[in-house]
Amino acid sequence: MALITCKDAAFAYEGKVVVEGLNFEVAEGDYLCIVGENGSGKTTLMKGLLGLMRPKSGKIEMGDGLKPTHIGYLPQQTSAQKNFPASVYEVVISGRLNSRGAMPFYSRQDRHVALENIEKLGITPIRKKSFRELSGGQQQRVLLARALCATEKVLLLDEPVSGLDPIVTAELYQTIQTLHKDGLTIIMISHDVRSGVEHANQMLHLQNRQVFFGTAEEYVQTEAGRHFLQGGESGWK
């Protein structure tokens, strides 16, 4: 059974449909890249996957005992966070927030998992540093470690490389690739179609409806894929 199955789902804000006709599956071990222009419904679909929004029609089903709250989520950073006085460790362990329901304080297990994920992402040397003193790439690694603390199966990444320079971007894609090889299912929202096609095995193209869903190899053969890949972000209808 697939981890996530979207059956003819549509999402609407205040009665206005943002994205519709969503029919796709995410199986365990997939690396799905969701592409589309600004306002095409990517963020809305993401909220649906995280259980923050209900579909207006159709449904999203989770299999294998997966719950929306057990998806590790890497949100886009807000400007307020960039100056937040918190250590790397404090940020990472906050991923364990709901591991024990509403119980106060973190358990020994929580601290152990946090340190493990810090190690996994190679940020052990900076774990005591303040988040606001880190470079953009380091900050994304910290937030990725936090996301890992919240999940064992699925990572949802919202524009993980936006604002990073090319070298750091490549390193981060490498890290995500490693996590995928270790068995995590990855769902990534991205502007960057080229890297998407290169790294992901499944593609989902949105244009306020589902334009394409299938493997990356198939996607580059389609008109939509070719056009998008040539950088014609706004031209394709």
Place this chain on the structure above:
Amino acid sequence: MEVIFDMLSFTFMQRAIIVGVLVSLCAALLGVSLVLKRYAMIGTGLSHVGFAATVIAGVVITIDLSPLPGWLAGPLGGVFEFIDSMPLLLPLAVTVGAAFLLLRLNESSKINGDSAVALISTSGIAIGVIVMGVTTGITLHICNILFGSIFAMTRADMYWSIALSIVVIILFVLFYKQLFAVTYDESFAKATGTKVEIYKSMLALLTAITVVLGMRMMGALLIASLTLFPALSAMRLCKRFLSVVIVAAVIGVTCFFVGMVFSFALDLPPGATVVGINLIVFLLFSCIAFIKRGGRA
């Protein structure tokens, strides 16, 4: 040293110090989240609502009920007497109500957050002043309400303050990790299944309680500063959230105590003196941070 013993020999001073230390501690703890979440103005808005409610609570007893029919005047008089006997009750209820209203306005995108606060706080001041205007001949001192007075504390006030401060502190400690997560990253907290709205409401509720408790001593115009200064000062130097919280708490309590000593020794207005000490600490910390950065802005 002698000044401190001198000061503590007065009962009203003992009360003022006990209440003030507890309120400063609560305000400093909550202030860290308020400042970081860009809710800093909520304290100001709520204190102005508290001003209106305090004025109303102070004058209800003087309202002449004789033109009203007896069946109405009797119970109404009873209610007014009750309000008068428990001067914290009405401000507490009204301010907590305003806190929830403020959050609602904040969420609905029709009125901006900062406009909502400005709206509520100026309305509070206006209503308070109108009520003062229509009820002439009362002994309410507007200066005391606006700028605070250490003589305002009754024994009952003190017990209320102790009980509520303890509630605030316990809730803060128990829900520390949730408050951190909601302050740091609301969307992530939501995605992992945290009921973000509950914690935001809790923050507003606890702030409302703290503001009302501290208002009589610090004054309606000055109480909000107790939530702002300690957090802002601590953030100049601290890099971790936990250390910001602890340092803010220490700064809040210390500045209050030092301010009271100066106020007593030099006969200065207490609320304003406490804020003055907070300002000095903030400037000092800012200077140290500036020097530590090697003079870069």
